[in-house]
Each structure stands twice: as structure tokens, then as C-alpha cells.
Amino acid sequence: MNAQMLSLNQLKQIALHREAFIYYIFFFVLFFFAIVLHDTAFLTFSNFMNIVKQTAPLTIMAVGLTFALAVGHIDLSIGSVVALSALVGALLLQHTGIPLAVLGALLVGVTVGLINGLLIERLQVSSLLITLGTMGIITGIARQLTNLESVPIINQDFTFLFGSGKVLGMPILLLWTLVIGGCAYIILKKLAAGRHLLAVGGNPVAARAMGIKVTRIRLYALIASSTAAALAGLLYAGRLHGARYTLGEADLLTVIAAVAIGGTSLFGGRACIVGAILGTWLMGIINNGLILSGFSTNEQMIARGVILVIAVAIGVKEIRNG
Amino acid sequence: MVRSSLDQVALELSSIKKSFGGVHALQDVTFTINKGEVVGLLGDNGAGKSTLVKCISGVYAPDSGEIKVNGKAVVIRSPEDARAAGIETVFQDLAMIPEFNIVQNLFLNREIKHKNPILRWLGWLDTKAMTKRARKALNRLNTRIPSYNEQIHNLSGGQRQAIAIARAVNWGADIVIMDEPTAALGVEQSAQVNDLIKVISSQGVAVLLISHNMQHVVETCDRAVVLYQGSSVADVAVAEVTKEDLVGLITGAKKIAA
Amino acid sequence: MTLSRNLQSCNNYNFISKSITFAFTLLVTSFAAPLLAVDFNSITNADKSENIKLSQQQVDSLKSKKLTAALVWHGSSAWVNAVSQGAKETFSRFGIKVVAVTDAQFDPAKQVADLENISVLNPDIILSLSVDSTSTKNSYRNAISNGAKLVLLSNPIEGFIHHQDYVGIVTDDMFGMGKAAAQLTMEALKQSGKLGIIYHDAKYFITNNRDHAFRQALKSAPNIEIIIEKGFVKESETSNIAAAMVLQNPEIEAIYVSWDSAAEGVIEALRSLDRPDIKVITHDLGVNNLLDMATNRNLYGTIADRPYDIGATMAKLGAAAILGQRAAPVTIVPFDKVTKTNITSAWQQAFKKPLPKLLTQALQQ
Structure with missing residues (x-):
């Protein structure tokens, strides 16, 4: 009897858990479109692969941002890092091979994260302001770097590796999503590093008192965030066979919304990688579903907002009733 | 009372001084704590209690003076130094992560890693081993906990205090400093904490208890050290003085040669 | 392009x-x-x-x-x-x-x-x-x-x-459009006069071709003298460019500018200089400038595609x-070559929609 009560209680706990929220929303929206678009190709394997491929860079950005949010920082510079890393990668590919180009592009991410982190810690200013500033600087550099020119990529190995490739019938972009998502999941759930990350976000004073190097952990989290954005830049470049200063520009808000809807706290201490990935896929599904439903652009915008609000409302209700 | 630990000195402070700019927070603090002894640190607001706690636990480095642990001089410049010397602090805010569960908090920054050397190098957590040890540590303190998966913010104040104490003792501390452990607790929970303090001191741990609550000091402490304007002005056996005496010492109305 | x-x-x-x-x-x-x-x-x-x-x-x-x-x-x-x-x-x-x-x-x-x-x-x-x-x-x-x-x-x-x-x-037909703009200019100046050109100074296929065709076609009107040419990169610059142009060359009689929204700045400058006599010729249809045209102000004509x-x-x-x-x-x-007389039909030709009310009212006055 007692044991039963407990398991019931536990079930309730799971249902009430903030992380469960995204599942309700995700499946609600999926169900909704599956019904509305039953006579189109919405519910086909290739359509879902499309969505996964389209959202791959966003997913990687979302996973990275989850790290920054876990320690209680926001990183607004990720969109601009996408552009700069893609441009740097594409430019390097004109002179060297893939390894150096990739290294150079990722180094953009590491450097930006390091600068963000050091500025935040040294100046003791909110990450919102610092990364807003670096976002402007990086956007400017990206625009300046090629004088607004787009840089084509003709290296087919590169476009295979970061864009159109398939491994064992699986799109390589899905593979990237799963590998990066899997690593992030393990770090946050299974490794001491993730524990410390969340501790710093949950209660920095306590974390410091327990001997955790709070400053260093925050720095690592910001580096993870912008390095993931740099990788997203490479994925864009691979997908588009070239880089352009506008890449990633429009992604920041989508990524923040996806991560938040996925159950990660915007104020630190709670992070959910699976939620972040489902969150970006959700955005992709809504986008895809609305295009397939034949709405005009303006109608799509309105419908996107309405669906998000309804989905969130239903998710909240389900959880309350849980 | 429990002065039986052969008067082995666990912690010895001599002439600790600390000032911030022109403010002399600690002028001359000298006293000792023996093994298994519970010493109350008393003093009015601003007498220097919290500064002293921070000097011992490694948050501040003292300007001068000597700290000896088990007879050996130690230099404490950080919380890690303090911990390495065997000094654990139970902070007033308990230094807990509210979203973490009991086990996660107990092992914060001292996680048990996986046995596999590769996973261990990665920092892979051995959750099973930690849960097992958590159960042991809490059993040792006779504390009953509903579920080890419970998040800290779902626990009562007394339970949190117990976990904070368990965390300190679990790391084999010789000296545990407790900052106002009963300040936010009700009568029953305060009594539980008092029991806990007795349990750990009976296991040979030296306890420095900072408290405003005279009743609490009288009930749990063997001795009391009184700080007045940054200096230790009295060191008395609790059994030999009255509460009124202590109040007099705290307010500076009464003086005893330390 | x-x-x-x-x-x-x-x-x-x-x-x-x-x-x-x-x-x-x-x-x-x-x-x-x-x-x-x-x-x-x-x-x-x-x-x-x-x-x-x-x-x-x-x-x-x-x-x-x-x-x-x-x-x-x-x-x-x-x-x-x-x-x-x-x-x-x-x-x-x-x-x-x-x-x-x-x-x-x-x-x-x-x-x-x-x-x-x-x-x-x-x-x-x-x-x-x-x-x-x-x-x-x-x-x-x-x-x-x-x-x-x-x-x-x-x-x-x-x-x-x-x-x-x-x-x-x-x-x-961007070449035809440039040529037609030149014809409108000739009409506006009655085959002779002093012209200023404010052209799109960026490598941009459509505007470059239109501007180029415009200049070529103007050669057939020897009495029209191009007294000054200035390039712009951003639309927001055209107002200052036009003002400077007119102050330096008060004898100017018409200005060609690459497209409608860039022309808004030019017309604004001409208004603030109180020069309703200077005619403006451009490309594309925009409500603001059409209103100016309908009320007989600076805009003489524009070339609109469909x-x-x-x-x-x-x-x-x-x-x-x-x-x-x-x-x-x-x-x-x-x-279409658009001047005050055919605003309504040109608009309908381009958008297959009735003219905005504001413009209809302006034309009726």
C-alpha cells in the first residue's frame, strides 16, 4: 500500500516536472498538424528528415545556449558567431584543407566565448549587456571581413561533412545533432562537470562555498555556448555551399524560445538538453506545417504565434492537472 | 561533561587580527577547542563573530595570528585550504543548491567518480555509490529522510540543517563550525539539531557554535568564548556561569580575565 | 544581379x-x-x-x-x-x-x-x-x-x-525603362535645359543598367546639359545630396534619381529649399511621390513596371x-511611363488594384 502510494507520488512528480512540458507541447503540435495536413506529405519520413536537416544549426546553437543558461548567463552573441565562424571557415577553405578551416572556425567560437566570459567576470556586468555588445562587434567584423561579400565553398568533402552527406542512410546533419546533443546530455546528466555547472547556476554562493571554481565554470559555459554556435556556422556553410554575413542573424530569438520552451530556466540552475532539441524541432515543425498548409507569409506569422500560445497554454494545463 | 577527550587540542587560535581599511574587525582573538568539545562563540552584533568564522573557514585570510589544527600550524587562504586542514563550515544559508536533491548536495564538488578509469577521467558520476554513502552518513546521525531523490527546497529547515551537518561530518572533518544553525528553526527542530550536535561531538568532532540563542548555548556547549569589540574577552565553562553572566560578558558590562 | x-x-x-x-x-x-x-x-x-x-x-x-x-x-x-x-x-x-x-x-x-x-x-x-x-x-x-x-x-x-x-x-525591360526615363526628362525640359543626375553608386545590376540606358538615351537630346552627377549608396543620403546639388547649381531645372524611395529624399530637399520649379524623374511607383505628382509639385514622371x-x-x-x-x-x-495624367491607369496596370484613396482624393482636387 505504502509502496503504491509512493510510486503514484513519483509518477505525479514526473508529470509535474517542468521538463515534461515540452513533451506535451511537442506531441500536441505534431498531432495537430498530422490531422490538419493528413492529405499532404507532412507525415512522411522524408519530410521529418527535412525538418531535422533545416533545424540542425539551430539545434546545435540551442544545445550550446543551454550551457550558458545553466550557469545563469544569457549569450546573445551566438547569432553573430554563426556568421563569423562560417565566413572564417569558408575563407580558410580557399587556402587550406578542412582540418585547419574547421579549427579556425571553431577557434572563433572559443575566442568569443573567452572574451565574453572574461569581460563579464572582470567587469561584473550582466551577460545580457556584455554579449549584446560583443554581438554588435562580431556582426561588424563579419560584415567587414568580406565587405558583405558571400564566400562560396566548392570543397565537396566539406559540404558532405557539414551539409549534404549521409552516413548509413542517415543525413549527416541528424548525426551532428545526435552526437552533439548526446555529448551535452552526458555532460549535464552524468558528469561532475555538469553537476558543477548547474550548481553554479542554482546557487553561486553555495557553489563557491563548496569550493567550486565558479568563475572558471562560467567561463567554460560561455565558451561552450559560442563554440557550439561556431559549429552551427559550419553546418550552415556546409548546407548552403557558402557563407554570408547574414547567417544566424534571425536565429537568436528562435533559439532562446526553443530552449525556454524545452524546460531550461532562463535564470540558471535548470537545464534540459532533450527539451532544447525538441524545442527547436518544434519550431521547425510549426514552420514546415504552416508552409505545407498553403498560408500566405503574413498568415503564417499569425498562425505561428497562435499555435505557440495555444501549445504553451495546453502544456501548462496538462501539467497543472498532472 | 564531555571533557573526557583527554584535552587534546583540535583547534588553536592565537592573536588573530583582521582589519578592513581602518576598521579593526578582529583585534586579538585567542582560544582553543578540544576534540569532542562543543564551544559556543558569543558576541553582540559587530563583535566580530562572522569575520572570525570567515577567517577560519578560508573566506578571508587573517592579517596576522596563528591557526593550529591538531597542534600543527596551518595557512588558510581559501575554503579548500580550510577543508584540507579538516575544518568544515555549516553556513547560515547552508550552502545548498535548491534544485539539487539530497545526494547531489551531500556530494557537491566531492562527487564519487565511476570505477572505470576512463569514465573516471571524464568525471563520470557513480550515483549508486553516492546514494549508498549518503544513506550511511545520514544514518550515522540518526536522521530520517523521506527520499534521497527529494530536492532540497522540498525539505524542512531541520532536515536541511541535518544534511548540511552530515555533509560536513561526512568529509571526516575534525572541526565543524556552525553559524546560527537554529536561527530559522522551530522548537522541535532546534532540539533535533541539538541532538545532532551532541552526536557528532560524541564522535570526537570539535564543534564551534555561533549562536545568539543563550538557551541553545547553555544546552549544547561545554564552554563559551565571548567576543567583545573584536577581542576574545572571556573563555568560560558553561556549567560554571549563569545566563546572566554570559549576557553581561557579551554586552561588556562584566569582565573576566580571559 | x-x-x-x-x-x-x-x-x-x-x-x-x-x-x-x-x-x-x-x-x-x-x-x-x-x-x-x-x-x-x-x-x-x-x-x-x-x-x-x-x-x-x-x-x-x-x-x-x-x-x-x-x-x-x-x-x-x-x-x-x-x-x-x-x-x-x-x-x-x-x-x-x-x-x-x-x-x-x-x-x-x-x-x-x-x-x-x-x-x-x-x-x-x-x-x-x-x-x-x-x-x-x-x-x-x-x-x-x-x-x-x-x-x-x-x-x-x-x-x-x-x-x-x-x-x-x-x-x-530595364534598358527600355532607362530609355523611357530619358524621354520623360526630355518632355519635362522640353528638349533643352540643365539636368542633375543622382545615380545608384553601387554595383547593382538592375539600377546600373537603367541608369546607364538613361544616360545613353539622353545623348539624342543635345540641348539637355548634364551639369552635375552625384552617386549615392544609401537612400537616406539623397536628401543631402540633392540639397547640396541645388545650392551649388541653382540654375538646375531637373533631377533624375535612380528609384522612387531614393527620390523621396530629393523631393523633400527641394521642398525645404522651396524649389517647386525643379522637376524630378525616377523609376517605380510609391504613394508618397505619386501624391507629390498629383498635387503638381516636383515629381514630373516615373517609369513603372508591372x-x-x-x-x-x-x-x-x-x-x-x-x-x-x-x-x-x-x-x-x-x-509604363507615368505622369500626372495617367497615375490611375498606371497604378491599375501595375497592381491590378484600385488607386489608394488618398491618391484618388489628391487627383480630384
Whole structure:
């Protein structure tokens, strides 16, 4: 009897858990479109692969941002890092091979994260302001770097590796999503590093008192965030066979919304990688579903907002009733 | 009372001084704590209690003076130094992560890693081993906990205090400093904490208890050290003085040669 | 080249500023791939949109096929809306259903995703303007792999072969437009006078060609003297440029400026200098400047293309291609010379919509 009560209680706990929220929303929206678009190709394997491929860079950005949010920082510079890393990668590919180009592009991410982190810690200013500033600087550099020119990529190995490739019938972009998502999941759930990350976000004073190097952990989290954005830049470049200063520009808000809807706290201490990935896929599904439903652009915008609000409302209700 | 630990000195402070700019927070603090002894640190607001706690636990480095642990001089410049010397602090805010569960908090920054050397190098957590040890540590303190998966913010104040104490003792501390452990607790929970303090001191741990609550000091402490304007002005056996005496010492109305 | 489509949008500042930014990027594209542009020869040899006709028999045959079409645009504006409107209404006459309309917001990544999304609908016809030929090429290739007929607006796609990969390109006659602007200038000055030119000083195919054709055509009017030329990069600069120009050369009688929203700055400057005598000639239709024209102020005339007809022509080409008909590589859609007398008809010609009320009222006064 007692044991039963407990398991019931536990079930309730799971249902009430903030992380469960995204599942309700995700499946609600999926169900909704599956019904509305039953006579189109919405519910086909290739359509879902499309969505996964389209959202791959966003997913990687979302996973990275989850790290920054876990320690209680926001990183607004990720969109601009996408552009700069893609441009740097594409430019390097004109002179060297893939390894150096990739290294150079990722180094953009590491450097930006390091600068963000050091500025935040040294100046003791909110990450919102610092990364807003670096976002402007990086956007400017990206625009300046090629004088607004787009840089084509003709290296087919590169476009295979970061864009159109398939491994064992699986799109390589899905593979990237799963590998990066899997690593992030393990770090946050299974490794001491993730524990410390969340501790710093949950209660920095306590974390410091327990001997955790709070400053260093925050720095690592910001580096993870912008390095993931740099990788997203490479994925864009691979997908588009070239880089352009506008890449990633429009992604920041989508990524923040996806991560938040996925159950990660915007104020630190709670992070959910699976939620972040489902969150970006959700955005992709809504986008895809609305295009397939034949709405005009303006109608799509309105419908996107309405669906998000309804989905969130239903998710909240389900959880309350849980 | 429990002065039986052969008067082995666990912690010895001599002439600790600390000032911030022109403010002399600690002028001359000298006293000792023996093994298994519970010493109350008393003093009015601003007498220097919290500064002293921070000097011992490694948050501040003292300007001068000597700290000896088990007879050996130690230099404490950080919380890690303090911990390495065997000094654990139970902070007033308990230094807990509210979203973490009991086990996660107990092992914060001292996680048990996986046995596999590769996973261990990665920092892979051995959750099973930690849960097992958590159960042991809490059993040792006779504390009953509903579920080890419970998040800290779902626990009562007394339970949190117990976990904070368990965390300190679990790391084999010789000296545990407790900052106002009963300040936010009700009568029953305060009594539980008092029991806990007795349990750990009976296991040979030296306890420095900072408290405003005279009743609490009288009930749990063997001795009391009184700080007045940054200096230790009295060191008395609790059994030999009255509460009124202590109040007099705290307010500076009464003086005893330390 | 590309996207001067958006330069022609009416009265949408945000859109225009974005489009101008975009224009600079094109600069590069045209450097990188000079072969890509629709050149002078292909335009002079182009088919005319009025020649594209389908017989009743062909229409009936299309109706029986239950075809679908998708419109994959680069951005949104009143101009793009008019193109979509033209395409949709034409398709509906053929019984073709438009199943998706997308807007890439000038973002190649978005356009690639849009193409992937519409591909699963397997449309029979795709009408599109490519934001960036290099990065979107694969997705176009993929979208047409099931046999969809692709009709392009203005921009060719690198490596795509006429007939095999796409039906044809529909564009407007930028050379004719430049020439017509010169004719309007001659009318305004009655064949002689002093002219200032404010041209688009960026490498941008459509505006460059129009400006160039304008200058060429002016040579036939020897009494019109170009006393000053100034380039601009941003639309916001034209007001200051025009003011400086007039202050230095008060004898100036007319100013040519590259397009409508850039002309707004010029007209504003002329107003603040109180020079209603100076005539302005430009391209495209915008409500603000048309109001100025309707009230007999500075704007003498403008050259307007016909977005609705562009959409309709694209739709016809796509439908005809389904029936195996071959289109010319380039089909041009005519334009209108617009002065105060024909504002109403030109507007209707371009947008197939009634003139905005404000303008009707202004014209009635």
C-alpha cells in the first residue's frame, strides 16, 4: 500500500516536472498538424528528415545556449558567431584543407566565448549587456571581413561533412545533432562537470562555498555556448555551399524560445538538453506545417504565434492537472 | 561533561587580527577547542563573530595570528585550504543548491567518480555509490529522510540543517563550525539539531557554535568564548556561569580575565 | 544581379532599407559570377510577355490535370504581393492550385529550407526568385528532381540549363525603362535645359543598367546639359545630396534619381529649399511621390513596371511548359511611363488594384 502510494507520488512528480512540458507541447503540435495536413506529405519520413536537416544549426546553437543558461548567463552573441565562424571557415577553405578551416572556425567560437566570459567576470556586468555588445562587434567584423561579400565553398568533402552527406542512410546533419546533443546530455546528466555547472547556476554562493571554481565554470559555459554556435556556422556553410554575413542573424530569438520552451530556466540552475532539441524541432515543425498548409507569409506569422500560445497554454494545463 | 577527550587540542587560535581599511574587525582573538568539545562563540552584533568564522573557514585570510589544527600550524587562504586542514563550515544559508536533491548536495564538488578509469577521467558520476554513502552518513546521525531523490527546497529547515551537518561530518572533518544553525528553526527542530550536535561531538568532532540563542548555548556547549569589540574577552565553562553572566560578558558590562 | 524587385516596392521603408543592404551583397555576386546576369543581348532578344498566350484547348487540358504550384519568393513587399496576385489569379484560371507561398526574408538559409519544405508537396510548377544562386542551387535541383517546372524571376541560377532545368526567366525591360526615363526628362525640359543626375553608386545590376540606358538615351537630346552627377549608396543620403546639388547649381531645372524611395529624399530637399520649379524623374511607383505628382509639385514622371503581369507571365510560362511548350530564355514584361495624367491607369496596370484613396482624393482636387 505504502509502496503504491509512493510510486503514484513519483509518477505525479514526473508529470509535474517542468521538463515534461515540452513533451506535451511537442506531441500536441505534431498531432495537430498530422490531422490538419493528413492529405499532404507532412507525415512522411522524408519530410521529418527535412525538418531535422533545416533545424540542425539551430539545434546545435540551442544545445550550446543551454550551457550558458545553466550557469545563469544569457549569450546573445551566438547569432553573430554563426556568421563569423562560417565566413572564417569558408575563407580558410580557399587556402587550406578542412582540418585547419574547421579549427579556425571553431577557434572563433572559443575566442568569443573567452572574451565574453572574461569581460563579464572582470567587469561584473550582466551577460545580457556584455554579449549584446560583443554581438554588435562580431556582426561588424563579419560584415567587414568580406565587405558583405558571400564566400562560396566548392570543397565537396566539406559540404558532405557539414551539409549534404549521409552516413548509413542517415543525413549527416541528424548525426551532428545526435552526437552533439548526446555529448551535452552526458555532460549535464552524468558528469561532475555538469553537476558543477548547474550548481553554479542554482546557487553561486553555495557553489563557491563548496569550493567550486565558479568563475572558471562560467567561463567554460560561455565558451561552450559560442563554440557550439561556431559549429552551427559550419553546418550552415556546409548546407548552403557558402557563407554570408547574414547567417544566424534571425536565429537568436528562435533559439532562446526553443530552449525556454524545452524546460531550461532562463535564470540558471535548470537545464534540459532533450527539451532544447525538441524545442527547436518544434519550431521547425510549426514552420514546415504552416508552409505545407498553403498560408500566405503574413498568415503564417499569425498562425505561428497562435499555435505557440495555444501549445504553451495546453502544456501548462496538462501539467497543472498532472 | 564531555571533557573526557583527554584535552587534546583540535583547534588553536592565537592573536588573530583582521582589519578592513581602518576598521579593526578582529583585534586579538585567542582560544582553543578540544576534540569532542562543543564551544559556543558569543558576541553582540559587530563583535566580530562572522569575520572570525570567515577567517577560519578560508573566506578571508587573517592579517596576522596563528591557526593550529591538531597542534600543527596551518595557512588558510581559501575554503579548500580550510577543508584540507579538516575544518568544515555549516553556513547560515547552508550552502545548498535548491534544485539539487539530497545526494547531489551531500556530494557537491566531492562527487564519487565511476570505477572505470576512463569514465573516471571524464568525471563520470557513480550515483549508486553516492546514494549508498549518503544513506550511511545520514544514518550515522540518526536522521530520517523521506527520499534521497527529494530536492532540497522540498525539505524542512531541520532536515536541511541535518544534511548540511552530515555533509560536513561526512568529509571526516575534525572541526565543524556552525553559524546560527537554529536561527530559522522551530522548537522541535532546534532540539533535533541539538541532538545532532551532541552526536557528532560524541564522535570526537570539535564543534564551534555561533549562536545568539543563550538557551541553545547553555544546552549544547561545554564552554563559551565571548567576543567583545573584536577581542576574545572571556573563555568560560558553561556549567560554571549563569545566563546572566554570559549576557553581561557579551554586552561588556562584566569582565573576566580571559 | 537580383532583387531590385524590392527596390520597386511601394512605401515600405523597412523593406527598402533591407533591400538596399542586400543590394550591396549583390555587388559581390556579380563580381564573382559575371556570367550570371541577364545581359543586354538576352534582353533585346527576349520574348515579349504579350506573346505568351494559351488557347482554350490548352486551358481545358490543364484543367483536367489537377496541377499544383508553389511560389518561392525572396522577400515580401507590395511589389511581391502583386506578383503573387498575378500568378495566383492566372493559375486559378487554369485550374492550378497554389499550395504554398514562401518568403525567404532575404536569407538564403531560409530559402533553402523553404524549397525543402515545398518539395514534399511535389508541386508541378515552381515560380521563384533566388536570393543567392550558389547556396540555393542544390535545393532547386532537388525541388525539380520530380519533374516540377521552374520559372525564374530576374535571376538565373548558376549552372542551370535552359529547358532542361528551368522553363525561362521573366524580367522587366530595364534598358527600355532607362530609355523611357530619358524621354520623360526630355518632355519635362522640353528638349533643352540643365539636368542633375543622382545615380545608384553601387554595383547593382538592375539600377546600373537603367541608369546607364538613361544616360545613353539622353545623348539624342543635345540641348539637355548634364551639369552635375552625384552617386549615392544609401537612400537616406539623397536628401543631402540633392540639397547640396541645388545650392551649388541653382540654375538646375531637373533631377533624375535612380528609384522612387531614393527620390523621396530629393523631393523633400527641394521642398525645404522651396524649389517647386525643379522637376524630378525616377523609376517605380510609391504613394508618397505619386501624391507629390498629383498635387503638381516636383515629381514630373516615373517609369513603372508591372508586377502583376510579371506574376501572370510566369504562371503562363509554367503552365505552357507542362503542355510541352518551350519558352524563350528570357521574357520581358513591359512598363509604363507615368505622369500626372495617367497615375490611375498606371497604378491599375501595375497592381491590378484600385488607386489608394488618398491618391484618388489628391487627383480630384
